[in-house]
Amino acid sequence: MSGASRTRILLARRPVGAPVAADFRIETAALPQPGPGEVLVRVLYLSLDPYMRGRMSEAKSYAPPVALGDVMVGETVAEIVQSNVPGFPPGDIVRCHAGWQSHAALPADRLQRVDATVAPVSTALGVLGMPGFSAWVGLDAIGRPQQGETLVVAAATGPVGATVGQVARLRGARCVGIAGGARKCAALIEEFGFAAAIDHRAPDFAPALARACPDGIDVYFENVGGAVFDAVLPLLNRFARVPVCGVVATYNDREADRAGPDRLPALMGAVLRRSLTVQGFINNSFIERYEAFHAEMSAWVRNGDVRTREDIIDGLANAPGAFIGMLEGRNFGKLLIRP
Ligand code: NAP
Numbered sequence: 001m002s003g004a005s006r007t008r009i010l011l012a013r014r015p016v017g018a019p020v021a022a023d024f025r026i027e028t029a030a031l032p033q034p035g036p037g038e039v040l041v042r043v044l045y046l047s048l049d050p051y052m053r054g055r056m057s058e059a060k061s062y063a064p065p066v067a068l069g070d071v072m073v074g075e076t077v078a079e080i081v082q083s084n085v086p087g088f089p090p091g092d093i094v095r096c097h098a099g100w101q102s103h104a105a106l107p108a109d110r111l112q113r114v115d116a117t118v119a120p121v122s123t124a125l126g127v128l129g130m131p132g133f134s135a136w137v138g139l140d141a142i143g144r145p146q147q148g149e150t151l152v153v154a155a156a157t158g159p160v161g162a163t164v165g166q167v168a169r170l171r172g173a174r175c176v177g178i179a180g181g182a183r184k185c186a187a188l189i190e191e192f193g194f195a196a197a198i199d200h201r202a203p204d205f206a207p208a209l210a211r212a213c214p215d216g217i218d219v220y221f222e223n224v225g226g227a228v229f230d231a232v233l234p235l236l237n238r239f240a241r242v243p244v245c246g247v248v249a250t251y252n253d254r255e256a257d258r259a260g261p262d263r264l265p266a267l268m269g270a271v272l273r274r275s276l277t278v279q280g281f282i283n284n285s286f287i288e289r290y291e292a293f294h295a296e297m298s299a300w301v302r303n304g305d306v307r308t309r310e311d312i313i314d315g316l317a318n319a320p321g322a323f324i325g326m327l328e329g330r331n332f333g334k335l336l337i338r339p
Contacts, residue, residue, distance in 0.1 A: 004031040007316050007339065008101035011066045015056055018252040018327065023056065024072070024320040032105040034084050040105050041078035043098050046316070046337040047125035048074065048323045053251040062282050072100035072319075075130060077114060077121050095124045100319055102339040118298045119308075126334035127308040128297055131159035134245055134283040136293045138221060139167055141286055142243035142279045147172035149218035152209070152235075154178035154200060154228045157309060159334040160245060162192050163297075164221045166306045169193055173219065176212045178228055180329040187332075191307055200224075206231040216240075224249045230263075233270055244280040252327055309333030 005028045012025040034040045055066045055073055066073055076098040080090050085108040088094070094111040098104035114124045126132060145151050145168040153168075155161040156177030165175040165188070176196045177188040188197035196212040198205065209231050216237035222229065226249030236242070271278060300306040311331045313322045316339040326335050 005029060006031050006101055006103035008071050008099075009316060009319055010069055011056060011072055013068065014058060015053075015252075017254045017257075019053065019056060019320070019324050021320050021324070026317055031103055034082055034105040036084055038105050038107050039080045039085055039088050039094075039111065040082035040103060041076075041094065041096060041098055041111075042081045042103050043076045043078045043101065043339050044093070045077045045122045045125055045312075046074050046098075046100060046319065046339060047076065047129075048319065048326055048331075048335040048337060049131070050246060050248045050251060050327065052323065053327060073097065074099050075125055076104075077124050078104075093121050095129065100316065100337075102316055115298075119301050122310060122312070122334075122336055123301065123308060125336060126159040126310065127163055127301060127306060128294065130283060131334065132163045132297055133290060133293050135160045135163035135221075136167055136297060137283055137286040137289050138243035138245050138281055139164060139171070139219075140289065140293075142277070142281060143168070143219040143221055143241050145171045145173035145219050149173045150176065150213050150215055151219040151221065152176045152178065152213065152217050152232060153221040153223060155223040155246075155248060156194065156197070157184045157187055157192070157333060158223070158331070159308070161221075161223055162188075162309065162333075163306065164223075165192055165194050166300075168219065168221075170300065170305060176209070176217075178209070178224075184332060187309065191309065200228050210235060219243075221245060222247065226250060233267065236270065236274060236276055238274045240274065240276050242276060242278040244278060248327065310336055312336045312338055314338050 010025045015023045054061050058065050080092045093114045096111050114121045151168040151173040153161045153164045156179045169175050174195045177194040178198050178200050180201050185197035185199050188194040198209050217235045220232050220242045222244045223246050225247030311333040319337045
């Protein structure tokens with residue numbers, strides 16, 4: 001493979017507020033040679049996820065930031081093209097963290113085989129991967145929806161939200177989805193089987209949500225925060241559970257954006273008076289449940305009980321624009337780049 005090259009996207013500078021194209025740099029570099037115990041992979045799909053906004057920032061978090069000039073982090077599904085590892089021959093499809101690049105040399109212990117017989121291999125980055133697991137385990141460990149209860153989730157056409165709604169429905173809950181715009185709301189009912197869909201961009205969002213939840217809310221699966229949480233809080237029933245998975249509405253906030261009325265007393269008062277359970281989680285804290293997730297979700301995906309929507313964009317050079325768009329709600333389904 002001498003003379004061959006790879007394309008990579010690097011973090012050029014740390015964004016202030018919403019990321020812009022100039023925060024990224026694209027470069028072409030020589031193809032790496034796999035060392036002993038390593039394979040060379042060609043990326044088939046790169047997953048773009050909201051958590052990457054946090055990795056662009058130096059603020060303290062649960063994972064270290066990407067260093068300036070380094071390849072952006074990201075999970076990928078890739079094909080082995082050269083191998084120094086018995087048992088991982090060229091042609092095998094694996095899941096790995098190759099990052100925002102077309103090729104990578106990786107040690108064998110960083111590879112997970114992908115079972116292509118269950119569903120298209122891209123789903124290993126969505127419903128059958130980290131986002132699907134986050135949905136499943138957030139419900140299993142914290143939300144615990146019961147027969148006849150009302151569950152609400154926003155970003156509901158995304159890989160986490162769509163999975164939350166479908167799993168909770170399979171557990172017997174009535175599911176209300178929140179999404180941006182009429183097209184996404186139609187998909188919530190027609191594709192994903194939500195009982196009701198509410199557009200958070202509509203001027204009457206809060207009263208519409210209240211009308212869609214006549215018995216209040218028993219489980220609010222928090223994906224977005226912001227104005228959606230403000231509308232949800234008054235509707236939470238006694239003993240409601242709130243798995244806090246993400247707050248994507250705030251990921252681009254600057255310090256100045258956080259100024260405003262102090263809503264903490266209202267929140268803590270509601271937590272106290274209505275005996276709410278509010279628990280944040282990062283999916284890998286529950287990694288011991290991954291196999292149970294994968295077995296149950298694979299069966300649901302195979303028999304059509306859980307459906308998935310993908311938004312696939314061709315060309316690694318389009319990754320920054322697609323990522324910026326996802327934080328504004330321009331993706332429609334699990335966002336993937338096909339380098
Ligand atoms: P996604 O739904 O594919 O993309 C994010 C979506 O957020 C956008 O498409 C947009 O959808 C919605 N959004 C953005 N700004 C919003 C706002 N101001 N108000 C309401 N909605 C807004 O993302 P995902 O991968 O499924 O992730 C969903 C959430 O789960 C994120 O917060 C993410 O950080 C979190 N997450 C957490 C874990 C964990 O381990 N804790 C793991 C995976 C993901 P609309 O157009 O519908 O508004």
